[in-house]
Every structure is written in C-alpha cells, then in structure tokens.
Amino acid sequence: MSATSRGDFPPELHDAHAAMRLGPYLRDLWERRSYVWYESVSELRSRQVTNVLGNLWHLLNPALNIFVYFLIFGLLLKVDRGVDNFILFLSTGLFIFQLTQKTTTDGARSIVSNKGLLRAIKFPRAMLPVTGAVTEMLSALSSFAVLFVIALLTGETPSPRWLVLVPLLAVQFVFNLGASFIAARLTTHFVDVIQILPFFFRLVLYASGVIFNVTSYVDEGSGVRVLFVLNPMYCFITIGRWAMMGGDLDLWVVLSGTVWSFALCVGGFLFFRAAEERYARV
Amino acid sequence: MSEVAPATVEADAAPPVSVNVVHADIRYRVFQDNFLSARQMVSRGFRGRQSVDVHAVDDVSFQVRAGEALGIVGSNGSGKSSLLRAIAGLQSLTSGLIEVRGRTGLLGVGAALKPALSGYRNVMLGGLAMGLTREEIDAEMEGVIEFSGLGDAMGRPMQTYSSGMQARLAFSIATLRVPEILLIDEALAVGDMEFRTRSLERVNQIRDEAGTVIMVSHSLKEITDSCSRAIWLDQGVLRMEGPAVDVVAAYEESV
Numbered sequence: 001m002s003a004t005s006r007g008d009f010p011p012e013l014h015d016a017h018a019a020m021r022l023g024p025y026l027r028d029l030w031e032r033r034s035y036v037w038y039e040s041v042s043e044l045r046s047r048q049v050t051n052v053l054g055n056l057w058h059l060l061n062p063a064l065n066i067f068v069y070f071l072i073f074g075l076l077l078k079v080d081r082g083v084d085n086f087i088l089f090l091s092t093g094l095f096i097f098q099l100t101q102k103t104t105t106d107g108a109r110s111i112v113s114n115k116g117l118l119r120a121i122k123f124p125r126a127m128l129p130v131t132g133a134v135t136e137m138l139s140a141l142s143s144f145a146v147l148f149v150i151a152l153l154t155g156e157t158p159s160p161r162w163l164v165l166v167p168l169l170a171v172q173f174v175f176n177l178g179a180s181f182i183a184a185r186l187t188t189h190f191v192d193v194i195q196i197l198p199f200f201f202r203l204v205l206y207a208s209g210v211i212f213n214v215t216s217y218v219d220e221g222s223g224v225r226v227l228f229v230l231n232p233m234y235c236f237i238t239i240g241r242w243a244m245m246g247g248d249l250d251l252w253v254v255l256s257g258t259v260w261s262f263a264l265c266v267g268g269f270l271f272f273r274a275a276e277e278r279y280a281r282v
Numbered sequence: 283m284s285e286v287a288p289a290t291v292e293a294d295a296a297p298p299v300s301v302n303v304v305h306a307d308i309r310y311r312v313f314q315d316n317f318l319s320a321r322q323m324v325s326r327g328f329r330g331r332q333s334v335d336v337h338a339v340d341d342v343s344f345q346v347r348a349g350e351a352l353g354i355v356g357s358n359g360s361g362k363s364s365l366l367r368a369i370a371g372l373q374s375l376t377s378g379l380i381e382v383r384g385r386t387g388l389l390g391v392g393a394a395l396k397p398a399l400s401g402y403r404n405v406m407l408g409g410l411a412m413g414l415t416r417e418e419i420d421a422e423m424e425g426v427i428e429f430s431g432l433g434d435a436m437g438r439p440m441q442t443y444s445s446g447m448q449a450r451l452a453f454s455i456a457t458l459r460v461p462e463i464l465l466i467d468e469a470l471a472v473g474d475m476e477f478r479t480r481s482l483e484r485v486n487q488i489r490d491e492a493g494t495v496i497m498v499s500h501s502l503k504e505i506t507d508s509c510s511r512a513i514w515l516d517q518g519v520l521r522m523e524g525p526a527v528d529v530v531a532a533y534e535e536s537v
Contacts, residue, residue: 042403120452
C-alpha cells in the first residue's frame with residue numbers, strides 16, 4: 001500500500017525544525033499544485049450541491065447581486081450621476097471588489113479552519129491561502145461571464161479592449177494572494193479578524209467608488225483624488241471599467257495597481273511564512 | 283540553549299541513527315479560562331484570561347536507530363504527544379535540537395483531516411498535501427478501501443464515522459506514502475481487535491523494512507509486543523530509558 005518515495009527528504013540526519021530556505025519552500029509549494037486544483041474544484045462543486053438549482057447558482061448569484069444593488073443605488077438613490085450605462089458600471093465595480101473581498105475572507109479562515117490537516121501533515125502552509133485564492137478566482141469566472149452578458153444586453157458592442165480583463169484579473173490575483181496571506185496569519189493571532197473583515201470591506205466598498213463615479217464627485221487634480229489613486233481597489237475597478245466601457249485611463253492608476261499587487265504579494269508572503277511553525281498549533 | 287551534541291559516530295555494525303533528540307525542551311504559554319462572571323471580570327480589570335506556562339517537555343535526549351521501534355509510556359499530560367509532534371516538525375522546540383533521517387509521518391487520534399468531507403476526499407486531500415500525485419493516490423485507493431474495510435462509507439462525511447472507522451482511515455492516509463519514520467500517537471487504541479492486529483502487522487513491517495517507529499500507547503502490551511526499547515516520560519522529564527519490558531515494568535510498578 002505504498003507509493004514510491006520521491007526522495008525529496010535528505011537521506012542524512014537533518015534538523016526537523018530547520019527553517020526551509022525560500023527555494024525549496026517554493027518548490028514544495030509548486031509540488032502541491034494538484035492539491036490546490038483538486039480542492040478548489042471540489043469546493044466549488046460542493047458549494048451548490050444542496051440547492052435545488054445546483055450549479056445554476058454560480059450564475060444566478062452574481063446576477064441577483066447586481067439586481068439588488070441596481071435597485072437600491074440606481075433606481076432608489078439615483079447615484080448614477082455622470083454614468084451612461086450604470087448597470088454595467090456597477091457590475092464591473094462590484095465583481096472586481098467582491099473578488100478581493102471573498103478571497104481575503106477565505107484567506108482569513110484558511111488556517112483556522114484546517115486544523116485537522118495542519119496537525120497531521122507537514123506541507124508548506126502557504127498552500128492553504130493559495131487554495132482559497134484559486135477557488136475564489138475560479139468562482140469569479142462565472143461572475144465575469146454574467147458581466148459580459150450584461151454588457152451585451154445593455155447594448156455595448158464587443159471590443160478587443162474587453163480582453164484587458166485577463167491581465168487585470170491576473171494582477172488582481174497577485175494582490176488577492178498577498179491580502180490572503182496577511183489575513184490568514186492575523187487570524188491565527190486574533191480570531192476576531194474574521195468578525196472585523198466585513199466592516200473593513202464595507203468601508204473599502206465606499207472608498208473605492210464601487211457604486212458611484214468618483215470623477216463626478218471629486219475634482220480632478222485635488223488631493224482627495226490622489227488618495228483614490230493610492231487605493232488599489234479603486235485602481236483595479238477603474239481599469240476594469242475602462243476595459244468594459246472605454247473612456248480615458250490614467251496611467252498612474254495602472255502603475256499604482258500593479259505596484260500594490262506585487263508589493264503586497266511579496267510582503268504578505270514573507271509575513272505569512274515568518275510564522276510557519278505556529279500554524280500547526282492554532 | 284545548552285551544548286548540542288552531534289549524532290554519535292556510528293559503529294560499523296549498528297544501523298544508523300534516524301532520530302536524534304538532544305536536550306529537547308518545549309514550553310507553551312496557554313490562556314486559562316477562569317469562567318468568571320461579568321462582575322468578577324470588571325473587578326479584576328478584565329484580566330480573566332490569565333496565561334500559564336506549561337513545561338511540556340523538559341530537557342529530553344535520546345536516539346532511535348533505523349529498524350528500531352521505540353515505545354513511549356507515561357501518564358496523561360506527561361509530554362508524549364508534544365514530543366511526537368516536535369519530532370514530526372509540527373511543534374517548535376523552545377530549545378534543543380531534533381534531527382531526523384528521511385520523512386516523518388504522524389498518526390494521531392481524531393485524525394479526520396476535514397471532518398465535513400467524505401472519506402474519499404480526505405484520502406485524496408491527505409495524499410495531495412503530502413505531495414503525492416492524483417495517479418499515485420488513485421493507485422492506492424483500492425488498497426486503502428480494502429485495508430480500512432470502509433466500503434461504501436468512503437463516500438460519507440468523515441464526521442459521521444465512528445472513532446474506530448476514523449482511525450482505520452487515518453492509518454491508511456498516514457501510510458499512503460510509507461514514511462521513513464512513523465510516529466503513532468495512541469491512534470490504534472480506538473480500533474477493534476481486527477484493526478489493531480492488522481495495523482500492528484503493518485507497523486512491524488515498516489520497522490522490519492529498516493523504517494523507524496516511535497509509538498505512544500497506553501496499551502503496555504502493544505509496546506512490549508512491537509518495541510524493543512522504550513522511554514518513560516514523567517511530567518516532561520525522561521524518567522527511564524531501556525529495554526521495553528524493563529521500562530514498562532517500572533512504569534507499571536509506579537502507578
């Protein structure tokens with residue numbers, strides 16, 4: 001009942017607690033990619049398994065989400081000032097925002113909800129937040145399918161510019177990984193992080209112009225505008241809207257979003273890994 | 283930290299040292315819940331959660347050689363599990379050194395990896411987390427089902443399993459990829475006679491194939507049957523080390 005050992009452990013005596021160097025750690029993590037993929041896909045399959053409409057919910061969920069937001073902000077509160085296609089404007093912002101929100105929330109639970117696995121098996125712990133990020137990215141694909149349907153239904157003509165969403169989501173994935181690593185470790189220090197996150201993201205929702213057009217409310221060149229450009233979520237959403245709806249794109253927004261992503265990912269990873277041994281004890 | 287001795291130079295005949303524990307020391311800081319009422323909390327200035335230092339393992343040193351099975355005996359809370367987890371690299375040491383040769387595999391109680399998921403998915407996730415490929419695990423799956431005797435129950439969530447069924451599956455998962463060093467923490471205790479016999483056979487087989495087995499058990503017969511040597515931990519301190527029968531006899535006499 002034994003599989004062949006691949007001999008990735010040195011045959012000589014070695015310190016069972018030696019901190020793994022970065023190279024071998026990343027290699028070990030790469031070797032766990034089938035775990036990441038298998039767990040992400042089975043998680044998505046099992047999420048809807050008890051619902052009557054089953055996998056249809058992967059599409060219904062984002063559609064209903066947009067419907068509710070549009071009802072409240074578009075029709076009741078009329079915050080659609082300065083926007084031609086408010087439904088598409090809102091959908092793009094909301095889906096991009098929710099991707100980061102869900103990934104970070106998943107990340108926050110990734111260590112504390114996997115005690116059984118952590119206590120039994122030694123593996124690079126970063127595997128768990130990475131799995132959450134991949135799961136949410138796969139789950140978001142259905143949201144973006146809905147987004148394209150909304151764009152077509154609201155009369156946008158398909159444009160090659162839409163393809164910009166692909167590199168945008170790739171960069172945002174890098175950002176989400178970083179946010180996930182940080183949330184995962186913080187939760188092992190204070191479980192309360194899970195309670196705080198919804199409020200934090202509610203704040204980010206309003207601070208990133210998800211439901212209103214920042215340019216219609218804040219003067220160009222003002223100090224407040226600079227603050228928005230420094231907010232990575234605002235940058236991702238702005239790029240996404242440009243891809244779907246056209247218009248002008250401030251290159252500072254692209255630069256800020258990209259720098260944020262890679263800085264947060266590297267910083268988050270180092271922060272997460274510094275407590276690697278702690279995670280078996282939570 | 284006191285001086286850390288390297289593994290002793292091996293004599294030609296003796297098999298190599300595969301686990302070298304040198305002055306291992308483990309202390310935890312745990313929060314103590316005093317079950318205070320709100321009023322008591324206020325009067326104590328919200329210091330209801332007091333932290334206590336637990337000295338789980340106190341300056342323990344020993345060596346185990348390849349092909350050897352070592353038993354660990356001791357009362358509850360004597361630091362046996364902490365020590366095993368430290369050898370597995372899952373629990374950090376406060377001071378000291380633990381060296382191992384090859385891969386360690388820890389088999390503990392209540393070892394559902396993800397209780398809400400089916401037995402099948404637990405086997406898959408456990409194997410993938412160890413770094414096996416899907417194909418390798420699929421190739422083992424039949425053997426797992428056969429060894430664990432779970433049959434159709436493989437599709438049910440693991441939290442619906444009896445503790446014996448969980449133990450069977452956990453044993454199968456831990457030995458999916460035969461570790462050079464198998465650490466068993468009371469995991470066989472909840473199984474029935476048949477499972478214990480079969481898993482002990484498997485343990486002995488791993489030991490005979492020049493693997494190393496370290497076994498914590500309250501069944502002293504299991505220790506004397508499978509292990510040539512044993513150590514006795516008493517409140518984290520190594521009280522005695524020697525032939526399993528002698529250590530078990532001394533331990534039995536003390537309780």
